[in-house]
Amino acid sequence: MILKAKFRFNRPIDTSKDFISTKDAFTVTIFGKEYSFDFLNYYGNVKKEDPAILEYEGTDLNTDAFPDSAELVRYAEYIDTLNECSLDTGDNTLYLLEVLEFTLIRNDGSVCLRDDGSVCIGAEILEDFNFRHMLKLADELPQEGLSVDGDTILKDQLDELFDEDYTGIYAEIIGIWKEARTDREKTLVKKMFETFTGISLKDYLEKCITTIAEEKHNER
Secondary structure, eight states, X not given: OEEXXXXXXXXXXXXXXXXXXXXXXXXXXXXXEEEEEOXXXXXXXXXXXXXXXXXXXXXXXXXXXXXXXXXXXXXXXXXXXXXXXXXXXXXXTOOEEEEEEEEEEOTTSOBOBOTTSOBSXXXXXXXXXXXXXXXXXXXXSOOSSSSOOHHHHHHHHHHHHHXXXXXXXXXXXXXXXXXXXXXXXXXXXHHHHHHHHSSOXXXXXXXXXXXXXXXXHHTO
C-alpha cells in the first residue's frame, strides 16, 4: 500500500530547521472499526510554490506495529472517515492546518476507488476531517487573558459583512433551509440563524413579508 498526501501547515516550512515526523500516524474507520496505520518508508517534499504545503509519500505498511492495517488493502474503498493524522513537529509554532489530499494506492499502482469511481478518501471525508481538526485546534486555544477570542473575531467578521453588498443573502439562507434533508437539520439551520441575528427565522420571514408588502403598498 502506498499513500500520497498533501498537508498544509499554518506557516511556511523551513527545511533548514523544521523537522516533521509521523508517530502512529493515521487512523481511519471502516465498517465501524478503527484502523491505525503507518509506513516503514516515507519521505516528504516541501512544495516550492507554497512552502506551507508538505507533499508526503509513504510505502510499505508497517504491519508489525499495526497488524490490522493489512486489511486496508482489501477494504480501503469502504473507508468512512479519516480520524487522525499525527504529524509531529516538536514546535508549537508549526502545526497541521488541513489535509489537501490523501490518496491510497495499491502496490500494483491502482488507486483505491469506490464503486462510483471516486477516490476512497475524497472531498467529503477530507472536509469532515479538516473541520473536526480545526475545531479541535480552536478548542485548545486559550480563552482567557487575551484581547481577542472567538467572539471578538466573529464580531469583526460580521462588522466587515455590514460593509458588503447583501444582495442574494436572503435567497441563500432560505436555500440552505430548503436543502436540509431532515427535521433535525432544518432545526439546526433555524437555531444557527437565530444565534447570529437575534431573531427567529419564522419572525424574520414574517418581518420580510409585512415590510416588503407595506413598501409595495406605499408605492401605489
